[in-house]
Amino acid sequence: MNKIIKFKINEIEPEKDIVFKENGYSSVKNIPEKIQNLYEESLNIFRGNSNPVGIYSEISKDEFAKIFFGEGNNSDEAPIRQIYPKADNIALFAITLGKKVNEKIRELFRKNDFALGHILDCIASLAADNAVRNLEEFTIRLHSVSVFAALRSSPATAGYAQTRHSDKSTGQAEKNEEHQEDLLTLAYSPGYCGWHISGQKKLFEYLHPEKIQITLNNSFLMNPLKSVSGVLITGKREIHKFKNSFSFCYLCKTKSCLERM
Numbered sequence: 700m701n702k703i704i705k706f707k708i709n710e711i712e713p714e715k716d717i718v719f720k721e722n723g724y725s726s727v728k729n730i731p732e733k734i735q736n737l738y739e740e741s742l743n744i745f746r747g748n749s750n751p752v753g754i755y756s757e758i759s760k761d762e763f764a765k766i767f768f769g770e771g772n773n774s775d776e777a778p779i780r781q782i783y784p785k786a787d788n789i790a791l792f793a794i795t796l797g798k799k800v801n802e803k804i805r806e807l808f809r810k811n812d813f814a815l816g817h818i819l820d821c822i823a824s825l826a827a828d829n830a831v832r833n834l835e836e837f838t839i840r841l842h843s844v845s846v847f848a849a850l851r852s853s854p855a856t857a858g859y860a861q862t863r864h865s866d867k868s869t870g871q872a873e874k875n876e877e878h879q880e881d882l883l884t885l886a887y888s889p890g891y892c893g894w895h896i897s898g899q900k901k902l903f904e905y906l907h908p909e910k911i912q913i914t915l916n917n918s919f920l921m922n923p924l925k926s927v928s929g930v931l932i933t934g935k936r937e938i939h940k941f942k943n944s945f946s947f948c949y950l951c952k953t954k955s956c957l958e959r960m
């Protein structure tokens with residue numbers, strides 16, 4: 700079943716030093732006053748014009764396989780191919796900051812206010828990434844609660860919560876707890892790491908992000924632009940580890956897999 704999730708602006712607003720780091724400053728100290736003022740102005744526009752919302756739906760591995768293999772355009776090396784079969788839980792998602800902030804960015808560029816437009820664009824992109832991190836945390840909490848509830852109701856682990864520290868004979872309970880502590884949810888998106896952008900077609904057919912006003916154009920790009928879609932894969936930390944030496948990695952500028960693994 701689809702869930703609609705509203706984000707608070709302050710939950711996803713990027714930190715000031717991250718915004719400046721993205722723009723080549725190593726520290727927020729000694730930044731000219733003019734630039735500081737542009738940042739404050741951009742932040743106010745961002746706060747007043749963003750409406751961050753997401754849609755989320757858990758999905759079985761078989762259903763995800765149909766979406767992932769999509770139009771048959773993925774790279775054979777795509778790491779998700781190896782990751783999703785080992786997952787504990789899989790969910791599709793899409794998030795957006797809404798139309799207004801995108802229109803503001805476009806308007807600033809149209810008026811040749813490139814500096815303000817650029818900082819606003821940067822804040823919005825980082826906020827969209829933060830919304831995805833927020834969803835990763837939401838998913839792991841949701842998964843932990845449901846596993847813990849299942850453990851409590853299972854005859855094999857009845858009384859688990861009360862006895863886990865004292866009853867060493869229930870080794871399974873300790874193993875389950877260790878498993879929980881070792882879980883990690885990471886998001887993967889069509890258009891990255893060998894998952895072809897055309898994967899958006901089947902993802903949209905299943906998830907219906909149009910319910911939160913995200914649409915797809917013929918090139919599989921989302922409108923509004925500050926939107927992210929993909930899959931949240933929850934499993935043991937080690938399932939997300941891979942060597943980033945795939946044939947498509949040479950085109951990758953961010954190498955973002957390294958900080959996530």
Ligand code: SF4
Nearest residue numbers: 892943948951955956
């Ligand atoms: S280097 Fe880039 S393309 Fe390669 S796996 Fe990492 S994030 Fe994906």
